Amino acid sequence: MYMSDGSDLDDVWATGEIFDDEEVLHEHWTPESVPERESERDEIIRGLRRAFRGEAPKNMFLQGKTGQGKTATAQHVLEMFEQRADQQNLDVDTVYVSCANHKSSYKVACDIVEQYMGENPYGHGQHKVFEMMFDVFESLAEIVVVVLDEVDSIGDKHDILYSIPRARKQGDVKNTKLGIIGITNDSTFLSNLDPKVKSSLYDSVIQFDAYESEELQQILSRRADRAFVDGAVDDSAISLCAAFAAQDKGSARQAIDNLYEAGEVALDHADDLIIDDHVREAEERVEKRYITQSINGLTIQDQATLTAMVSVSVDGDEPARTRRVYSEYSNLCSEIGVNKLAFDRMRDHLLELDMIGIIDGKKRTGDGQGGEKYYWEMSTDTGTTIEVLESISRLDDVIDIVVSSSQNSSITNY
């Protein structure tokens, strides 16, 4: 049998002349400045500067959709805060927790204790774990800022949001002054908190609006200068990347990911200049990867609801009322082999799909019957979504029917 020595794959192995410092395109890389977020930055500074007057920092909530620079801005300001405090001999420290995998205050407190004491106290009662967490804060500094990123993950188990702001009053800490910076994508999280929690921390909500195309262009240009060798990116490719991201979610993360992928695409084509065509191909690849990751993480009921939504989309009926989606869903359930949920519960799955950005639901006044109703449409590309759903064995037959019945405008009679 012929075995290649691999030399025929040299073009696939080629690293090309595109990337210089690729790391600046990685998710964990923190920019030194965030000029597009000057006003949000200044508001955070105003909340922290109280510490220099001997007061506890303000409790703040940074709110806005994904990729809007909330974490980057908070990190940038906190770095400046620590440096300034150092210069003025003020004893400050910051504690950062990503709450993404912590579904309760208890688990967040365990994470903090583990970070600083080296041992996870999981298994002890909540009272004990909170006590340990307050001991950690007290041992760190006179002023401690606790950053709770993706804080909405803790859902309604939000005792920590009540306890930290009141810790001094309740005698949980004696010498340390505490402030919280909560970061969330979920605009409903704050309004759904119970009133006693809200009143203890609702000092300031700082809204991060979606980036516009010019802002994304500036962000990309700064990254590109460092990430790629001189002259490796066409200006128009940067503008196109920014425009794609602005039209979609206005997310800087998405824009940076697309530019990174465009570099890979250029390498695949053995080109040493990134141009518009590479950006277009990259956009398709990134979109497909994003849809695949999102859909694979869904429950089967979410997937059934999404399949119904796709069916509505191929019939050209978007935006559609919930009852239209429910009718498709009802027809699909037995084919997919899932229990048919009641109308309201299926709507919850539509809301879930909206939260992760696969579909988009907007409330507006309906067709004269009652108040505002939801209208749904796909926010990812329907064709790509179909391709991904087809790769799930439980759904592939149903998707075939959905697509082939699109000419008949409805799958109701299959």
Ligand SMILES: Nc1ncnc2c1ncn2[C@@H]1O[C@H](COP(=O)(O)OP(=O)(O)OP(=O)(O)O)[C@@H](O)[C@H]1O
């Ligand atoms: N103004 C900016 N300048 C430079 N880089 C930015 C800026 N805004 C965002 N970024 C970059 O975009 C990516 C996403 O930003 P970040 O994580 O801060 O967003 P986020 O709003 O916290 O999103 P999420 O809620 O999804 O975590 C990061 O790589 C970050 O460095």
